Every structure is written in structure tokens, then in C-alpha cells.
Amino acid sequence: MSAPGGQDAVDLILAQWARERPDLDCSPMGVIGRITQAQREVHLAQRATFARHGLDAPSFDVLAALRRAGPPYQLTPTALMRTALVTSGAITQRLDRLAEKGLITRERSEADGRAVVVTLTEAGRAALDGALPDHLETERRLLEGLTAEDREQLAGLLRRLLVALGRLPQRP
Known part of the structure; x- marks a missing residue:
């Protein structure tokens, strides 16, 4: 055993x-x-x-989703909700906190005045870009007991488990 x-x-x-x-x-x-x-x-x-870095995991998730979206670093709250797999109430709270810190803005869409777009500010981008290398180093440290082959195998097995559970996030 x-x-x-x-x-x-x-x-x-x-x-x-x-x-x-x-x-x-x-x-x-x-x-x-x-x-x-x-x-x-x-x-x-x-x-x-x-x-x-003055962040928490939910804040990092939102900032990272906006950063990954590429210029102009904007997503709708619905797209952010899908990415973070949280309820609309939870995403609203996250966005409120990030807006208070000046890391994001929320404005009406120019294309559709009824829709809201969330935009990563320069301060938000700097916060995310500052935290990301440290975050990746933390993840590397957590996995240092595994070989590259072990990590690849584990990632594949976990992917299969999540697919079987039907819980993989939908693409925004």
C-alpha cells in the first residue's frame, strides 16, 4: 500500500x-x-x-481573466462570471472591491448602451503583472516533488475527472 x-x-x-x-x-x-x-x-x-501583492484569490482571478482577454482588457460581467464559475452576486462583490481599489472600471458599452463592460485599469494591470511571476513560482514550488512527466500525467487525469464531472468552464 x-x-x-x-x-x-x-x-x-x-x-x-x-x-x-x-x-x-x-x-x-x-x-x-x-x-x-x-x-x-x-x-x-x-x-x-x-x-x-495586496490581493486575494478572487481578485486575482478577475484581474487575470481581464488580462488574458488582451487589449483593451475588457469583458462583460457575464463573461467574467463564466470564467470564475461564480454567481452574479459574487461577481458583483468582487467587481465592487476591485473598482474601489482602482484596479478596474465598469462602464456602459459603447456598442450596446444596455451592456456593462469591465476594463482592467493600468493599476490593475500592474498589480496582476506584479503578482503573476510570484504566483507561478508558488505553483512551481508546490509541484517540485513531481517530474515533468508526472505533472503532465496528473494534469491529464484531473482533466478527465473534471470532464467526467461536467464541471469544466465554458469558453467565454
Whole structure:
């Protein structure tokens, strides 16, 4: 039952369940438990990274979506909602906070006066561009125990899982 690289806490839990309930297949706990632990580690590391730049994960997500959109760095709130997989209320709160900090603006669309466009400001672009290298270094550090081949395989398996769950984000 030893995992490559040694045993972890989930191995102990699985061994205990195997002893106490040998009639049950507890192998799903091995996957879900490790995903949960990895998510917690990623969250803590990202939170610290973003805090160094005066951001949080939701703010980073919005700024990154706008930056990835390319010039003029604009998206509608609906497109941002799809990208961030959040409700309209949640995106409104994120946009309010970012606008208060001067990192985005919200204006009526010139093409359609009924629509609103969210635009990344120069300050927002500078904040994102300043945080992005640090964020990528944090992610590299989190994955340093895996080879390039391991990372590629893990990414593929996680993609298959998300597709099977039907939870991949739709393209904006």
C-alpha cells in the first residue's frame, strides 16, 4: 500500500478502514482525500502569495481573466462570471472591491448602451503583472516533488475527472 515516495496520512486512514471495514472498498477515499489535502495546501500557499501583492484569490482571478482577454482588457460581467464559475452576486462583490481599489472600471458599452463592460485599469494591470511571476513560482514550488512527466500525467487525469464531472468552464 506504500505510495511512491513514502506513505502519507491517507494511507493510514485507508489501512484503518481496511482493518475496521474490510467489506467496503474505501479506495475512493485515497483519491478524494488526497485531492482535498492538495487543495488545502494550494489554497494556503496561494493566499500567502496573493497577500504579498495586496490581493486575494478572487481578485486575482478577475484581474487575470481581464488580462488574458488582451487589449483593451475588457469583458462583460457575464463573461467574467463564466470564467470564475461564480454567481452574479459574487461577481458583483468582487467587481465592487476591485473598482474601489482602482484596479478596474465598469462602464456602459459603447456598442450596446444596455451592456456593462469591465476594463482592467493600468493599476490593475500592474498589480496582476506584479503578482503573476510570484504566483507561478508558488505553483512551481508546490509541484517540485513531481517530474515533468508526472505533472503532465496528473494534469491529464484531473482533466478527465473534471470532464467526467461536467464541471469544466465554458469558453467565454
